[in-house]
Amino acid sequence: MSAINQPVAHGKAAPIGHATRHWLYQRTSSIALPPLGLWFLFALLAQPDLGHASVSAWLARPLQAALLLLFTWCALWHSSLGVQVVVEDYVPGRRRAATLRVLRLLHWAAAIAAGYALWQLALGRAG
Amino acid sequence: MPEVTRRDRPLSPHLQVYRLAFTTVLSGLHRLTGLALSVCSLLLVGWLLAAARGPGAYAVAHRILASLPMRVLLAAALVAFWYHLFNGLRHLAWDAGLGFDQSAARRSGGLVVALAALASILTLALAWRHFA
Numbered sequence: 001m002s003a004i005n006q007p008v009a010h011g012k013a014a015p016i017g018h019a020t021r022h023w024l025y026q027r028t029s030s031i032a033l034p035p036l037g038l039w040f041l042f043a044l045l046a047q048p049d050l051g052h053a054s055v056s057a058w059l060a061r062p063l064q065a066a067l068l069l070l071f072t073w074c075a076l077w078h079s080s081l082g083v084q085v086v087v088e089d090y091v092p093g094r095r096r097a098a099t100l101r102v103l104r105l106l107h108w109a110a111a112i113a114a115g116y117a118l119w120q121l122a123l124g125r126a127g
Numbered sequence: 128m129p130e131v132t133r134r135d136r137p138l139s140p141h142l143q144v145y146r147l148a149f150t151t152v153l154s155g156l157h158r159l160t161g162l163a164l165s166v167c168s169l170l171l172v173g174w175l176l177a178a179a180r181g182p183g184a185y186a187v188a189h190r191i192l193a194s195l196p197m198r199v200l201l202a203a204a205l206v207a208f209w210y211h212l213f214n215g216l217r218h219l220a221w222d223a224g225l226g227f228d229q230s231a232a233r234r235s236g237g238l239v240v241a242l243a244a245l246a247s248i249l250t251l252a253l254a255w256r257h258f259a
Contacts (some may be wrong), residue, residue, distance in 0.1 A: 027219070027222060030215050030218070030219060031219065033212075033215070034212055034215070034216065037208065037212060038212075041205075041208070041250065045250065045253050045254055045257070049257070050189065050257055051189070052178065052181075052182040052185040052186070052189075053182075055178050055185070056178060059178070068175075072168065072171060072172065072175070075164075075168045075171075076168055076172075079161075079164070079165040079168050082158075082161045082162075082165065083161075083162065083165055086158060086161075086162065106169075110168065110169055110172045113172050113175075113176055114171075114172045114175055116176075116179070117172070117175035117176045117178065117179035118175060118179070120179040121175070121178060121179050125179070126178055126179050126180070126181055
């Protein structure tokens with residue numbers, strides 16, 4: 001058992017150190033995403049058009065902006081966990097830790113940017 | 128475990144060794160669509176930033192996203208969205224211990240492909256006015 005259950009060695013860059021936590025987070029986000037994703041898709045398609053006026057009016061409603069933020073954060077969380085597994089499978093050796101670090105940073109940056117953008121939109125500050 | 132053994136472990140999923148089965152292709156597609164949707168989540172954030180910046184920045188983002196190559200990619204992303212969603216539910220069923228034997232896995236795989244195709248066609252039809 002111990003021979004095949006060794007954790008993948010990727011040093012301090014590991015976003016989640018333990019496989020069980022990774023598994024649990026991946027499932028938590030994957031249960032949250034279908035309803036949020038369906039809501040986003042149909043809310044987007046229901047807009048009269050996708051011009052700036054329509055989109056900023058839509059997201060100036062706080063509940064709508066909050067839902068979209070929740071969807072975006074869950075999607076980025078799920079994405080971060082997912083690409084981590086792909087990197088662990090296909091990027092060997094020393095480059096693995098660096099790749100994981102870059103991808104984690106990218107996901108954090110996107111999450112912060114989404115928070116900032118939706119905050120501005122919810123306050124009706126978009127132009 | 129000695130360091131040498133650890134370093135020499137093979138990469139999954141041993142594409143050169145196994146014959147491709149229907150379920151293998153579906154598993155690979157789950158990863159590929161997942162990666163594509165990761166890129167889409169970044170596109171979504173870019174789109175939101177442009178919308179928050181104002182009409183000028185939004186017009187630039189909209190022009191890029193509405194270009195013909197991007198429209199084709201977004202239509203493909205919609206297909207990826209549905210496939211990953213339905214196949215993700217299939218994974219959650221497996222996690223609950225359901226449908227684990229080979230024939231059930233093949234049948235649920237066929238169902239996922241059919242549902243994803245149907246949902247893609249319906250939503251592409253709904254999205255058509257935004258694409259046209």
